[in-house]
Amino acid sequence: MTLKSRLLGLAFAAADALVEVNDRGKICFALGAGPTAGQSTASWIGRPFVDLLSFSSREAVMAALQALTDGARSLPLEILADCGDGRVRRALFRAFILPDLAPAVSCALTWQGEPFVLETLEARPLTDAEGFMALAREGLNGKAGAALQRLAMAFIEVQGLGVADDAASERAAARIGARLQAASHDGVSAGRLTPGRYALIKEAGDGRDLEAEVREAGLAEGLTLTSRASEAAMGSDSLCALRAMRFAIEGCLRDNNTQPELSFADSLSRTLKDADRFRGIVRDREFALFYQPIVDLKTRAVHHFEALARFGQSGGPASAIRMAEELALIESFDLAVAEKIVHRLRQPGSGLLKIAINVSGASLANDAYVSALLRMTASEPDNRRRLIVEVTETAALADIAAANRRLSALRDAGIRVCIDDFGAGSAAFDYLRGLSVDAVKIDGAFVRDIGGDARTRTLIGHLVDLCGSLGMTTIAEMIETEDAAPALQDLGVDYGQGWLFGRAEAEPVTTGPVSPRARRQGVIEAWG
Numbered sequence: 001m002t003l004k005s006r007l008l009g010l011a012f013a014a015a016d017a018l019v020e021v022n023d024r025g026k027i028c029f030a031l032g033a034g035p036t037a038g039q040s041t042a043s044w045i046g047r048p049f050v051d052l053l054s055f056s057s058r059e060a061v062m063a064a065l066q067a068l069t070d071g072a073r074s075l076p077l078e079i080l081a082d083c084g085d086g087r088v089r090r091a092l093f094r095a096f097i098l099p100d101l102a103p104a105v106s107c108a109l110t111w112q113g114e115p116f117v118l119e120t121l122e123a124r125p126l127t128d129a130e131g132f133m134a135l136a137r138e139g140l141n142g143k144a145g146a147a148l149q150r151l152a153m154a155f156i157e158v159q160g161l162g163v164a165d166d167a168a169s170e171r172a173a174a175r176i177g178a179r180l181q182a183a184s185h186d187g188v189s190a191g192r193l194t195p196g197r198y199a200l201i202k203e204a205g206d207g208r209d210l211e212a213e214v215r216e217a218g219l220a221e222g223l224t225l226t227s228r229a230s231e232a233a234m235g236s237d238s239l240c241a242l243r244a245m246r247f248a249i250e251g252c253l254r255d256n257n258t259q260p261e262l263s264f265a266d267s268l269s270r271t272l273k274d275a276d277r278f279r280g281i282v283r284d285r286e287f288a289l290f291y292q293p294i295v296d297l298k299t300r301a302v303h304h305f306e307a308l309a310r311f312g313q314s315g316g317p318a319s320a321i322r323m324a325e326e327l328a329l330i331e332s333f334d335l336a337v338a339e340k341i342v343h344r345l346r347q348p349g350s351g352l353l354k355i356a357i358n359v360s361g362a363s364l365a366n367d368a369y370v371s372a373l374l375r376m377t378a379s380e381p382d383n384r385r386r387l388i389v390e391v392t393e394t395a396a397l398a399d400i401a402a403a404n405r406r407l408s409a410l411r412d413a414g415i416r417v418c419i420d421d422f423g424a425g426s427a428a429f430d431y432l433r434g435l436s437v438d439a440v441k442i443d444g445a446f447v448r449d450i451g452g453d454a455r456t457r458t459l460i461g462h463l464v465d466l467c468g469s470l471g472m473t474t475i476a477e478m479i480e481t482e483d484a485a486p487a488l489q490d491l492g493v494d495y496g497q498g499w500l501f502g503r504a505e506a507e508p509v510t511t512g513p514v515s516p517r518a519r520r521q522g523v524i525e526a527w528g
Helices: 003-012 055-067 129-142 166-183 210-219 239-255 260-283 318-326 330-346 368-376 381-386 400-412 428-434 444-448 454-469 484-490
Strands: 017-021 027-032 077-082 088-096 105-116 151-159 190-194 197-203 226-233 288-296 302-310 355-359 387-392 416-422 439-442 473-476 495-497
Touching: 055 077, 055 088, 055 166, 077 105, 077 166, 151 166, 151 210, 151 260, 166 190, 166 197, 166 210, 210 226, 226 260, 239 260, 239 318, 260 318, 260 330, 288 330, 302 330, 318 330, 330 355, 330 368, 330 381, 330 387, 368 400, 381 387, 387 400, 400 416, 400 428, 416 428, 439 444, 439 454, 444 454, 454 473, 484 495
Parallel strands: 302 355, 355 387, 387 416, 416 439, 439 473, 473 495
Antiparallel strands: 017 027, 017 105, 077 088, 088 105, 151 197, 151 226, 190 197, 288 302, 288 495
């Protein structure tokens, strides 16, 4: 028996599987039992070592490997191994370099527990605030009802990271992340929110010493770290409370409070109260609609109005709408707005009114909104030609093809469709390509720069040409100066909206301010 075989056997005696990883990160030797019955470790040879690991464990393991020197051993790491069949398995990972085998690294894996399916979606490693928020938004949907009552949000403030060399601090940070993920309720629900703050979702009764986990992770990299852990309960038995919890996490991250557990608890309580209040407002229709004119830039005649919601003394609806989208309350609100507008179109003297209403991307995630709007207008189909639905370009349309089918049903019935806020989000041309619409509304951020930015003028000009070739009209929003209006008209933009032509009013106002370029006023044009 060679020395190599004896050393391998000695290492393997304390592990279930042993692999050697070469200096290119690939497995050059494997021996022992795989994470599932019947899985041969021989099949690992030639594969990148990281392929054996779940996303959440890769960074910590690779940091441990890179930190090793000849003859050194890593501290045990609790990791998740990828079983290759949609499941993961907990394992204790240790790495060491044997002088005769250097630069190859020997890795020992000891399986713990049985393979299982993660309750959360593990699409990426959770090592920053964005990743943690992605988990909070997406991964906790399965934790509703009584199960949610057993969870808590823990925050860990760490002092000492960054005072040593950056490499050691980053390795320690990766170790902390891996340990906290192992301590979380599902093995992945932990993340680094800021350079010195971590958070995890844990079982409420778990008494694990998180501060000790941080200290040990620091010592493994030669750092003396101190930390403070705090906890806030998440208990509730409603799906809305689950969504409110995610909303509260976002507020906690945004505020960067020195006592995050209090910030989280206050935000959660406030969000739940705001949600109840919003439900009541929608149920009792205790919101108002104001109407802002959209004019033909050539004639300054009013073409149609956009209906804008107002909530009592709070005025603008931005924060309320954002909360409603986060808490899955927006569909009922969008339908309530549509109901009010359909009723307004039926009132005496409204025969010439044409009104645009906004719809959230969430309301287009199923057929309910479109079906309800078509039912509302079924008895008076002519009124459908007086409606336009604006879909914000920043809306989260997870399935553009499905949304297009629903919007096409509206267009087939005579209701026009517009992409709102075009250019404000990252999916601009995906929407333009995937949605069959009648109009595009150019985001006000571009319009504000029309006077002094030649690149903006060029961009708008090309967009107008593109929309024209696709049979779409264009609307520019947030036009506030007389200089901007003719500049946009010269670029070929069809319609304009903004304070220059009128603010939102409780009743539609068809007359606008006197303009030297206006030829007619007080006229409502046909759709054309």
